[in-house]
Amino acid sequence: MSFDVIIDLLTSxxxxxxxxxxxxxxxxxIRFPDAIARMHATTKPQILGLIFILxxxxxxxxxxxxxxxxxxxxxxxxxxxxxxxHMIGRAGYRTGVxxxxxxxxxxxxxxxxxxxxxxxxxxxxxxxxxxxERNESPD
Amino acid sequence: MNGWVFLVVGLxxxxxxxxxxxxxxxxxxxxxxxxxxxxxxxxxxCALGAEMVYNSHTRSLAAMLVLAATAFLGSVxxxxxxxxxxxx
Numbered sequence: 326m327s328f329d330v331i332i333d334l335l336t337s338x339x340x341x342x343x344x345x346x347x348x349x350x351x352x353x354x355i356r357f358p359d360a361i362a363r364m365h366a367t368t369k370p371q372i373l374g375l376i377f378i379l380x381x382x383x384x385x386x387x388x389x390x391x392x393x394x395x396x397x398x399x400x401x402x403x404x405x406x407x408x409x410x411h412m413i414g415r416a417g418y419r420t421g422v423x424x425x426x427x428x429x430x431x432x433x434x435x436x437x438x439x440x441x442x443x444x445x446x447x448x449x450x451x452x453x454x455x456x457x458e459r460n461e462s463p464d
Numbered sequence: 465m466n467g468w469v470f471l472v473v474g475l476x477x478x479x480x481x482x483x484x485x486x487x488x489x490x491x492x493x494x495x496x497x498x499x500x501x502x503x504x505x506x507x508x509x510c511a512l513g514a515e516m517v518y519n520s521h522t523r524s525l526a527a528m529l530v531l532a533a534t535a536f537l538g539s540v541x542x543x544x545x546x547x548x549x550x551x552x
Contacts, residue, residue: 344476351483412543
């Protein structure tokens with residue numbers, strides 16, 4: 326086997342892996358029950374599938390200028406994919422798209438509860454249970 | 465390189481794009497549609513890359529770069545709109 330044949334074989338494998346991840350994300354998008362589960366499926370080709378495709382390109386075009394461009398592309402994707410996933414997940418949680426029963430651990434609910442308690446305390450100090458004496462003292 | 469590799473890759477990417485389109489049309493909430501359109505955009509980036517390997521050129525690299533850099537803006541805007549208005 327010559328060098329070119331091995332490179333072509335590797336390129337084919339990487340291309341098929343990347344396309345398979347896209348296909349798996351599509352199946353997950355159709356089959357999964359709620360928005361968060363669908364988001365979990367679609368993040369697979371966003372990073373790993375793209376890495377496979379970019380590796381295939383880099384194997385075929387072995388020049389520094391191309392590889393530099395591919396690394397930049399991957400960096401951009403790695404920076405921006407979490408931003409959109411975070412915003413969509415937060416919006417989904419707030420509008421009730423996420424079924425509460427589907428979450429085993431819900432740390433955001435505890436954090437929201439804590440924040441609301443602090444807000445109530447700040448706005449109405451006399452509503453606190455331990456400040457009952459302060460309500461009677463002016464009389 | 466073998467032609468059937470690109471046939472398989474093209475069929476897989478087309479099927480993925482078709483499923484994303486199905487979810488965009490069907491999706492019960494705006495967020496499902498945004499997730500599906502994100503996924504459609506990722507599939508388009510992958511398809512541009514596969515096409516560059518097939519025709520052995522690098523002309524689409526700039527388009528891939530711009531798509532990867534700006535793909536998040538749409539979903540961020542829609543997510544902000546959804547959480548402001550409480551719209552489902």
